[in-house]
Amino acid sequence: xxxxxxxxxxxxxxxxxxxxxxxxxxxxxxxxxxxxxxxxxxxxxxxxxxxxxxxxxxxxxxxxxxxxxxxxxxxxxxxxxxxxxxxxxxxxxxxxxxxxxxxxxxxxxxxxxxxxxxxxxxxxxxxxxxxxxxxxxxxxxxxxxxxxxxxxxxxxxxxxxxxxxxxxxxxxxxxxxxxxxxxxxxxxxxxxxxxxxxxxxxxxxxxxxxxxxxxxxxxxxxxxxxxxxxxxxxxxxxxxxxxxxxxxxxxxxxxxxxxxxxxxxxxxxxxxxxxxxxxxxxxxxxxxxxxxxxxxxxxxxxxxxxxxxxxxxxxxxxxxxxxxxxxxxxxxxxxxxxxxxxxxxxxxxxxxxxxxxxxxxxxxxxxxxxxxxxxxxxxxxxxxxxxxxxxxxxxxxxxxxxxxxxxxxxxxxxxxxxxxxxxxxxxxxxxxxxxxxxxxxxxxxxxxxxxxxxxxxxxxxxxxxxxxxxxxxxxxxxxxxxxxxxxxxxxxxxxxxxxxxxxxxxxxxxxxxxxxxxxxxxxxxxxxxxxxxxxxxxxxxxxxxxxxxxxxxxxxxxxxxxxxxxxxxxxxxxxxxxxxxxxxxxxxxxxxxxxxxxxxxxxxxxxxxxxxx
Ligand SMILES: [Ca+2]
Numbered sequence: 001x002x003x004x005x006x007x008x009x010x011x012x013x014x015x016x017x018x019x020x021x022x023x024x025x026x027x028x029x030x031x032x033x034x035x036x037x038x039x040x041x042x043x044x045x046x047x048x049x050x051x052x053x054x055x056x057x058x059x060x061x062x063x064x065x066x067x068x069x070x071x072x073x074x075x076x077x078x079x080x081x082x083x084x085x086x087x088x089x090x091x092x093x094x095x096x097x098x099x100x101x102x103x104x105x106x107x108x109x110x111x112x113x114x115x116x117x118x119x120x121x122x123x124x125x126x127x128x129x130x131x132x133x134x135x136x137x138x139x140x141x142x143x144x145x146x147x148x149x150x151x152x153x154x155x156x157x158x159x160x161x162x163x164x165x166x167x168x169x170x171x172x173x174x175x176x177x178x179x180x181x182x183x184x185x186x187x188x189x190x191x192x193x194x195x196x197x198x199x200x201x202x203x204x205x206x207x208x209x210x211x212x213x214x215x216x217x218x219x220x221x222x223x224x225x226x227x228x229x230x231x232x233x234x235x236x237x238x239x240x241x242x243x244x245x246x247x248x249x250x251x252x253x254x255x256x257x258x259x260x261x262x263x264x265x266x267x268x269x270x271x272x273x274x275x276x277x278x279x280x281x282x283x284x285x286x287x288x289x290x291x292x293x294x295x296x297x298x299x300x301x302x303x304x305x306x307x308x309x310x311x312x313x314x315x316x317x318x319x320x321x322x323x324x325x326x327x328x329x330x331x332x333x334x335x336x337x338x339x340x341x342x343x344x345x346x347x348x349x350x351x352x353x354x355x356x357x358x359x360x361x362x363x364x365x366x367x368x369x370x371x372x373x374x375x376x377x378x379x380x381x382x383x384x385x386x387x388x389x390x391x392x393x394x395x396x397x398x399x400x401x402x403x404x405x406x407x408x409x410x411x412x413x414x415x416x417x418x419x420x421x422x423x424x425x426x427x428x429x430x431x432x433x434x435x436x437x438x439x440x441x442x443x444x445x446x447x448x449x450x451x452x453x454x455x456x457x458x459x460x461x462x463x464x465x466x467x468x469x470x471x472x473x474x475x476x477x478x479x480x481x482x483x484x485x486x487x488x489x490x491x492x493x494x495x496x497x498x499x500x501x502x503x504x505x506x507x508x509x510x511x512x513x514x515x516x517x518x519x520x521x522x523x524x525x526x527x528x529x530x531x532x533x534x535x536x537x538x539x540x541x542x543x544x545x546x547x548x549x550x551x552x553x554x555x556x557x558x559x560x561x562x563x564x565x566x567x568x569x570x571x572x573x574x575x576x577x578x579x580x581x582x583x584x585x586x587x588x589x590x591x592x593x594x595x596x597x598x599x600x601x602x603x604x605x606x607x608x609x610x611x612x613x
Contacts, residue, residue: 086127098131181213192444216424232528301403304333320542338575400533
């Protein structure tokens, strides 16, 4: 539901932007290249995405294999969408053996994969009994790479490739006839999956390889965009009360509160001058979903939001502006943000550990672990970053702050489609239609999808009086184990020992409160994000779609992008401590040009145009 509303308002915003682009539109992209590209690309990328998605014109279908035709004729399998898919598992197995599937096993899984509660249920429903080749998580990628490089002993199905890695792997082998293209299966044999993809055209873009094919099937975990904006930006409400300030709603009011914190003395009452108004980190690496570095959160308040996300670092400082890829860290708003932080620094409002590069020294690993409040305002990912319960309760999430050129916050260049190509079928598989029908069964039933992803009823879920699956929690809000023994003592273990988790599961926003409650440990995190303006931020901005790139493009990004990010980080440190001048700003822009910033934008624009054709 929410997703659609966002998509609609984005489309409306895009249309409006296209109209306004002909008028003088100040702000983002006003500085040269980005603006030109925005005007040129507005029709191309923006329009294509809403039109016919990749592969949907294919109605030919994948021919049955010899074995499939034979098994169908013998009444051993059904491929019309009815269940079970394998009608006579014993007869099927004695004639063809089991369909083999390689899977990475986390250390906490002690139950054989085939005996997991969800695997047993899948078998009861479909008659599909996989021969699971479980490989320990440690070393899984290496083993998989060796197997793929040799091309020998390939299983019928690659259940997963290591979280988030399936896309790069299938692209790497795209021209080697290792994996079976699946778009014909999706279009003709998988009505449930096809509907989900057609309802979300961006997901089609994100699973389509540069050669136009899809491989395997996606893993999607929608959580109202949990990973698409940073975690809550907090302020100490108890300190606000002590200095007689309301919760700020503008950037100016926030600065006024920080000055009041600085001047108030012993706000935490321990007799020591140990308070700091603002804690942040200027190091991007390890900045979980754009949560800890306040610099980037504030760029939007000066007219052009930048975007960083450690989970998709090559797309850092890029954003879709008026339908085209723009490098936002060279906008004038970025310079104004640097001047703003130089002011904060000069006034003694920033914690002096904010420039630390060492993880253990970052405020979330130091200041927030103390049994007393030490900082006035900072970003978090999980609210559990603040370890002491009483200290935790002193903080509230800030509203989205209004600045001179816009509002705070940005959307992450990330996707809730976390893997493009799980449950990947190898080219030698004799029963690709059986696998496709199995995956369509898996994604077609919301309650089943949810349990396949997070764990089985009786392990991590119990039904409430209205039939909605709920995770049992104790009075402190912690997971209450449902099974005896150390192998089920926490949520992670109960999950790992009741389902494979990763694979082609699909959980959509519309499932919450209809089939299952929202993830019990993310409720507060989401609430804080909403207070920060999450929904408005997601409606306002278009992030860079997480499209699949060619091996050459990825190699080129690996060469040029880290240098570009280093330049940005280095200059931010220079500006905050020493101030911004025309000279160092121009030197910064020249350094970016020299490092290939235009090529970076071009690579992304090409990849996005290609995937959204
Ligand atoms: Ca104190």
